[in-house]
Amino acid sequence: MRFIIALPYLWLAVFFLLPFALVLGIALGTSTPDSVPPVQLGFSLASFKLLVTDDLYLAAWLSSLRIAATSTLVALLLGYPMAYAIARASAARRPLLLMLVVLPFWTSFLIRVYAWMGLLSENGILNQFLRWSGIASNPGTILGTEWAVHLGIVYAYLPFMILPLYSTLEKLDWSLLEAAADLGARPFSAFLTITLPLSLPGIVAGCLLVFIPATGEFVIPDLLGGTQTLMIGKVLWDEFFTNSDWPLASAVAICLLVLLVGPIALFQRQQTKSLERRP
Amino acid sequence: MRLGFLACLLTLAAASAHGQGQVNVYNWSDYIAEDQLKRFTAETGIKVNYTTYDSNEILDAKLRAGKSGYDVVLPTASPFFVRQLAANLYQPLDRSKLKNWGNLDPRIMESLARLDPLNVHGIPWMWGTIGIGYNVPEIRKRMVNAPVDSLSMIFEPSIVSRFVDCGVMVIDSATDVLPAAMKFRAIDPDSKVAEDINRAGEVVKAIRPFVRKFHSSEYINALAGGDICLAFGYSGDILQARDRAANAATPRDIAFANPNQGTMLWIDVAAIPKDAPNPDAAHRFLDFMLDPRTAAASTTLTRYANANLAATALLDPSISGNRAIYPNADDRARLYTISAGTPEQIRERTRLWTAIKTGR
Numbered sequence: 001m002r003f004i005i006a007l008p009y010l011w012l013a014v015f016f017l018l019p020f021a022l023v024l025g026i027a028l029g030t031s032t033p034d035s036v037p038p039v040q041l042g043f044s045l046a047s048f049k050l051l052v053t054d055d056l057y058l059a060a061w062l063s064s065l066r067i068a069a070t071s072t073l074v075a076l077l078l079g080y081p082m083a084y085a086i087a088r089a090s091a092a093r094r095p096l097l098l099m100l101v102v103l104p105f106w107t108s109f110l111i112r113v114y115a116w117m118g119l120l121s122e123n124g125i126l127n128q129f130l131r132w133s134g135i136a137s138n139p140g141t142i143l144g145t146e147w148a149v150h151l152g153i154v155y156a157y158l159p160f161m162i163l164p165l166y167s168t169l170e171k172l173d174w175s176l177l178e179a180a181a182d183l184g185a186r187p188f189s190a191f192l193t194i195t196l197p198l199s200l201p202g203i204v205a206g207c208l209l210v211f212i213p214a215t216g217e218f219v220i221p222d223l224l225g226g227t228q229t230l231m232i233g234k235v236l237w238d239e240f241f242t243n244s245d246w247p248l249a250s251a252v253a254i255c256l257l258v259l260l261v262g263p264i265a266l267f268q269r270q271q272t273k274s275l276e277r278r279p
Numbered sequence: 280m281r282l283g284f285l286a287c288l289l290t291l292a293a294a295s296a297h298g299q300g301q302v303n304v305y306n307w308s309d310y311i312a313e314d315q316l317k318r319f320t321a322e323t324g325i326k327v328n329y330t331t332y333d334s335n336e337i338l339d340a341k342l343r344a345g346k347s348g349y350d351v352v353l354p355t356a357s358p359f360f361v362r363q364l365a366a367n368l369y370q371p372l373d374r375s376k377l378k379n380w381g382n383l384d385p386r387i388m389e390s391l392a393r394l395d396p397l398n399v400h401g402i403p404w405m406w407g408t409i410g411i412g413y414n415v416p417e418i419r420k421r422m423v424n425a426p427v428d429s430l431s432m433i434f435e436p437s438i439v440s441r442f443v444d445c446g447v448m449v450i451d452s453a454t455d456v457l458p459a460a461m462k463f464r465a466i467d468p469d470s471k472v473a474e475d476i477n478r479a480g481e482v483v484k485a486i487r488p489f490v491r492k493f494h495s496s497e498y499i500n501a502l503a504g505g506d507i508c509l510a511f512g513y514s515g516d517i518l519q520a521r522d523r524a525a526n527a528a529t530p531r532d533i534a535f536a537n538p539n540q541g542t543m544l545w546i547d548v549a550a551i552p553k554d555a556p557n558p559d560a561a562h563r564f565l566d567f568m569l570d571p572r573t574a575a576a577s578t579t580l581t582r583y584a585n586a587n588l589a590a591t592a593l594l595d596p597s598i599s600g601n602r603a604i605y606p607n608a609d610d611r612a613r614l615y616t617i618s619a620g621t622p623e624q625i626r627e628r629t630r631l632w633t634a635i636k637t638g639r
């Protein structure tokens with residue numbers, strides 16, 4: 001029994017703490033491009049110092065946060081009504097609706113992003129349709145803009161928003177809403193005072209599941225985004241592959257993790273505490 | 280990406296299998312004719328474990344991590360092979376095992392020897408240039424006498440700006456584009472002086488508003504599919520786009536030109552990593568790559584020129600006589616190669632490139 005309880009901690013230690021320690025070790029080393037591996041272990045803060053002094057990294061980080069935050073918000077606004085509709089659907093139809101949400105995962109992520117390229121490009125299916133239908137004779141190109149990055153992130157991560165939202169909404173005691181209606185609350189105010197607060201854990205979980213991977217996203221901005229889209233994932237790639245600077249790449253990864261996961265973990269703990277306090 | 284890298288590390292264990300009768304080849308995708316690989320196994324009994332990559336950076340990261348398990352790899356001479364040489368990643372070749380060595384093109388060998396003195400560590404496989412790919416009617420429609428064979432087509436804002444509406448892409452590579460921008464300003468393209476690099480940066484910054492995207496490979500499909508009409512990229516990539524566009528349902532007329540100011544010569548080099556598990560089989564594989572039949576069949580597949588003089592006679596004249604694939608003597612006299620630079624110079628260059636691309 002004790003072993004089973006220890007299992008998640010063991011998992012965390014082997015697959016999170018250990019790699020984290022390795023990356024931290026490399027981040028504290030010095031870059032030696034002419035050796036194998038190209039890093040000399042030690043205790044040097046030079047890489048972290050460069051991160052602070054060069055505004056490129058801050059700009060990339062802020063730009064990633066901005067894109068991730070707006071995409072998360074859009075995913076929430078789209079995902080909430082969908083999760084709500086699934087939760088209120090008849091028990092017989094729910095499995096089908098849930099399966100439709102999960103269905104895209106049966107195709108490779110990369111192929112789905114490529115499919116968006118085919119849809120959004122200059123002579124893509126979307127523009128061909130716009131021209132053919134006469135809606136727009138000279139439509140612009142979405143591919144290669146930040147719009148396409150947002151679209152790609154919202155599309156790819158929407159199921160991660162819907163599923164946790166659904167699982168909280170599904171457990172909701174709908175008789176509370178009936179009681180509110182009996183006491184004269186309009187549907188909208190009943191939603192604001194009952195449904196929304198009670199689904200907060202789902203909202204937090206969904207937002208985190210979208211926001212965290214979106215911040216470090218590399219594939220979507222690389223394929224759908226344009227040249228001007230600066231994201232921390234691309235900066236990390238450049239440090240590791242173009243500059244062969246493992247310590248700096250590791251330092252970027254560490255900072256990304258600490259600056260992202262730290263506040264989020266605190267926030268989540270706060271959330272669960274405040275929920276526990278509630279009667 | 281980190282996950283991908285971990286996956287790479289995991290596959291290393293599988294790749295490092297020992298054995299007399301096999302050779303682990305790590306090559307660019309579509310870079311050697313497959314029927315030739317079968318011939319190699321039929322003639323030597325050596326099994327080829329063939330895996331592919333699509334960027335120098337992936338190969339570089341694997342080699343630098345150590346114990347890659349590969350016997351034959353094909354990095355691009357500069358800046359990758361030369362930096363890997365500095366890190367002592369390759370073993371000297373045993374020429375007594377390479378009886379086809381004499382087939383190699385001495386001019387390409389000479390260019391390569393500037394990076395690898397006396398050609399000790401690598402044999403040139405394919406080579407090509409960087410140049411201008413364009414959609415012939417779309418360009419003509421916008422500018423009748425467009426200087427398609429000049430760097431000003433890309434780097435002169437008043438010219439490149441005319442093609443914004445039909446789309447311009449530039450290869451996403453600081454080491455390829457900045458030297459070309461220096462050449463455009465008549466500066467030594469191999470200069471590592473900060474002032475020269477910054478002047479090249481200014482050139483690219485000035486045209487950035489007219490470039491739809493900087494990307495390592497997207498211009499191939501975009502040019503072939505009519506999404507863009509002008510690209511600055513690798514000769515072979517653009518020739519591939521041309522062939523694809525010519526055979527499409529609605530054919531497009533794509534052409535390639537080397538800039539008349541001179542352009543960069545890139546060479547992909549076959550080399551044996553220091554810790555290769557099967558060095559003997561690796562030498563036999565290199566000797567097989569030096570066989571004119573192998574080189575000719577692969578050039579027919581890739582549309583890249585090979586560094587094998589004996590192979591030229593085996594090629595279809597439409598390939599060996601194509602100036603875009605085999606530049607003429609005048610073009611060849613104007614080719615240049617680029618040295619690697621120090622880690623600080625590389626960092627500065629990458630930094631400048633990111634700043635240019637993101638418009639900061």
